[in-house]
Amino acid sequence: MRREPARTFSDLLPLLFPAAVLVVFFVIPFGIMVAVSFFRRQQGGFYTVDFVVANYERFLTPFFGSVLGFSLFLAMAVAVCCVVVALPFTSFLSGCSRRVQVVWLVGILAILSLSEVIIGFAWSTLFSRTAGIGNLLAALGLMEAPKALLPGFGAVLTGMIYQALPFTILLLYPSLMRLDPSLLEAARTLGASPLRGFVSVVVPALRHTIAATLIMVFVFALGSYLLPQILGRPQHWTLSVLITDQAIYQSNMPFAAAMAVFLVLISLALVGLVLLVGGRREAA
Amino acid sequence: MSALTLEGVTKRFGSLVAVDDVSLTVLKGTFVCLLGPSGCGKTTLLRLIAGLEAPSAGRILLAGAEVTGLPTHKRDFGMVFQSLALFPHLSVRDNIAYPLRIRGAAKAEWESRVGELLDLVHLQDHGERPVSRLSGGQRQRVAIARALAVSPRLFLLDEPLSALDAKLREAMQVELRQLQQKLGITTIVVTHDQREAMTMADLVVVMGDGRIHQAAAPVEIYRKPADAFVADFIGSTNLLDIAASGSSQALFDGVPLPGVILPAGVQRARLSIRPEDVRLTDPANATLTGRVTFLRDLGGTVETFVEAADTTIVAVSTRREQTQVAAGEQIGIRLPAEACVVLTR
Ligand SMILES: Nc1ncnc2c1ncn2[C@@H]1O[C@H](COP(=O)(O)OP(=O)(O)O)[C@@H](O)[C@H]1O
Ligand SMILES: [Mg+2]
Numbered sequence: 001m002r003r004e005p006a007r008t009f010s011d012l013l014p015l016l017f018p019a020a021v022l023v024v025f026f027v028i029p030f031g032i033m034v035a036v037s038f039f040r041r042q043q044g045g046f047y048t049v050d051f052v053v054a055n056y057e058r059f060l061t062p063f064f065g066s067v068l069g070f071s072l073f074l075a076m077a078v079a080v081c082c083v084v085v086a087l088p089f090t091s092f093l094s095g096c097s098r099r100v101q102v103v104w105l106v107g108i109l110a111i112l113s114l115s116e117v118i119i120g121f122a123w124s125t126l127f128s129r130t131a132g133i134g135n136l137l138a139a140l141g142l143m144e145a146p147k148a149l150l151p152g153f154g155a156v157l158t159g160m161i162y163q164a165l166p167f168t169i170l171l172l173y174p175s176l177m178r179l180d181p182s183l184l185e186a187a188r189t190l191g192a193s194p195l196r197g198f199v200s201v202v203v204p205a206l207r208h209t210i211a212a213t214l215i216m217v218f219v220f221a222l223g224s225y226l227l228p229q230i231l232g233r234p235q236h237w238t239l240s241v242l243i244t245d246q247a248i249y250q251s252n253m254p255f256a257a258a259m260a261v262f263l264v265l266i267s268l269a270l271v272g273l274v275l276l277v278g279g280r281r282e283a284a
Numbered sequence: 285m286s287a288l289t290l291e292g293v294t295k296r297f298g299s300l301v302a303v304d305d306v307s308l309t310v311l312k313g314t315f316v317c318l319l320g321p322s323g324c325g326k327t328t329l330l331r332l333i334a335g336l337e338a339p340s341a342g343r344i345l346l347a348g349a350e351v352t353g354l355p356t357h358k359r360d361f362g363m364v365f366q367s368l369a370l371f372p373h374l375s376v377r378d379n380i381a382y383p384l385r386i387r388g389a390a391k392a393e394w395e396s397r398v399g400e401l402l403d404l405v406h407l408q409d410h411g412e413r414p415v416s417r418l419s420g421g422q423r424q425r426v427a428i429a430r431a432l433a434v435s436p437r438l439f440l441l442d443e444p445l446s447a448l449d450a451k452l453r454e455a456m457q458v459e460l461r462q463l464q465q466k467l468g469i470t471t472i473v474v475t476h477d478q479r480e481a482m483t484m485a486d487l488v489v490v491m492g493d494g495r496i497h498q499a500a501a502p503v504e505i506y507r508k509p510a511d512a513f514v515a516d517f518i519g520s521t522n523l524l525d526i527a528a529s530g531s532s533q534a535l536f537d538g539v540p541l542p543g544v545i546l547p548a549g550v551q552r553a554r555l556s557i558r559p560e561d562v563r564l565t566d567p568a569n570a571t572l573t574g575r576v577t578f579l580r581d582l583g584g585t586v587e588t589f590v591e592a593a594d595t596t597i598v599a600v601s602t603r604r605e606q607t608q609v610a611a612g613e614q615i616g617i618r619l620p621a622e623a624c625v626v627l628t629r
Binding site for chain 2: 180182183185186187188189190191192193194196197200201204205207
């Protein structure tokens with residue numbers, strides 16, 4: 001298909017609105033952040049306009065390396081766990097009747113509307129020694145005495161999966177609804193058990209959706225800064241926590257901005273890498 | 285030997301009875317067509333046989349052994365779905381190899397089998413293509429080859445040709461029939477197209493409202509429909525309400541129909557006669573007389589609509605036999621006894 005080149009101003013009008021939104025809500029704030037990240041910090045005050053790279057130099061310490069590494073690892077773990085749980089669930093849901101689907105989707109949207117604060121405190125109660133599920137496990141004989149399940153990595157991971165799972169399900173749902181349900185049935189008539197059929201047919205048929213979902217959930221999880229603080233120990237704090245800390249409590253805007261810019265660049269690089277690898281495999 | 289036996293198979297979806305007490309025996313190597321209007325439960329019956337649905341009641345036996353509770357993947361049936369359900373991420377070769385690889389066949393083994401199957405369906409040169417880049421007829425063949433890859437005990441197809449255009453469909457009907465005869469495989473095809481059923485089947489099973497109305501050879505279905513539903517669904521027919529006289533002689537509107545006898549004890553029945561069997565004559569030496577209401581001249585044949593005793597009787601004749609009549613005139617009708625089928629149900 002060939003397109004006519006745009007000739008008049010009115011031809012360009014439909015492009016103007018998205019372009020304006022992009023500039024106002026993304027390019028300008030990000031530009032300001034990049035600029036601030038090079039400013040000089042004023043001890044006890046704010047910052048002065050300058051051009052220094054000191055804010056970026058501070059990354060080159062083992063401490064920041066390990067925080068960054070942990071942040072990326074945590075976001076990836078959340079993304080993988082969410083997709084692994086959400087894929088079979090959403091696949092099952094897509095085979096249910098319309099009424100059942102609506103009820104579930106409304107429930108899922110309700111969870112999505114909960115703020116990170118509420119999720120964090122709800123799970124911290126659930127994981128506590130006095131009121132938590134430890135009591136339930138002890139009553140069932142699975143645990144000798146009620147124990148607190150937090151702070152710890154498991155608690156952080158659980159909370160973040162809980163937060164990202166509805167999002168993951170909603171991302172997967174349209175593709176699974178569009179997928180021909182007879183694909184799995186065909187696999188079964190051809191000798192594959194339901195599980196084998198799911199892994200060998202449904203998963204590969206949805207590989208693009210799965211890759212896109214992994215990336216989106218990864219980015220979503222990367223932004224979480226309250227849950228690691230509420231449910232984790234200091235070693236479970238992510239870069240987002242440090243950014244908040246620097247920006248709000250230490251009033252070190254330039255350093256916070258530098259970290260934010262760095263995080264965005266790393267995420268973009270990772271996403272680009274995934275797309276590149278996916279694209280190369282596709283071409284082969 | 286019977287390949288497949290259904291005993292009182294019933295499937296209910298809530299209050300809806302999709303398949304109602306179906307019993308059927310299919311001999312080995314038979315080509316069966318499940319024929320019926322849309323929504324009559326054909327797909328559901330095929331899915332019950334494949335194990336994709338569990339029957340609410342009844343038993344399914346394969347070569348004498350019960351398979352009612354056996355999971356689909358252990359039945360070794362080949363099935364072609366209405367949507368074909370080709371795996372979009374795999375090439376033609378990998379689609380066909382799927383059932384072989386699932387069963388753990390060695391590479392050399394499945395490769396040679398896939399080669400044979402590609403030959404069988406005339407797709408030798410298309411093995412490496414992604415299935416999305418095939419024409420409708422080629423996709424059809426891939427689905428057939430994939431279903432036949434492990435030499436299934438039963439070959440099931442759900443409206444396999446409905447997505448093809450008319451010309452290709454006719455060619456594929458012949459091809460499918462020849463393939464089935466070559467392999468001698470017991471085959472069940474769902475269709476709502478009676479021409480398709482007549483072309484391919486050894487045994488036509490006419491379904492309506494979840495029940496089997498008649499299971500017989502195509503010619504018998506046409507000549508000796510078991511009930512009014514079958515007579516009406518297969519081809520077109522005239523249905524006349526008839527009553528018995530004292531001596532079981534059939535009366536239509538009080539007029540005796542020579543040679544047509546009702547079974548003993550039956551007072552009322554319907555008579556089915558095909559339009560091409562209705563003879564138009566001079567009112568003077570006719571069994572019935574009526575008024576011509578409409579003439580449809582199709583060039584080769586002429587359809588004459590005659591109204592007699594509030595019933596419209598259609599007669600089809602060739603142009604040469606056609607007596608010269610015009611709409612509104614009186615005309616005589618003879619119903620040859622050998623072409624009349626008395627339907628008591
Ligand atoms: N999974 C199902 N749930 C509820 N009703 C169904 C289901 N599958 C089929 N039906 C109903 O059963 C009847 C028969 O359907 P089907 O077997 O698909 O007919 P056919 O293939 O002859 O057109 C239809 O009325 C259909 O709506
Ligand atoms: Mg159907």
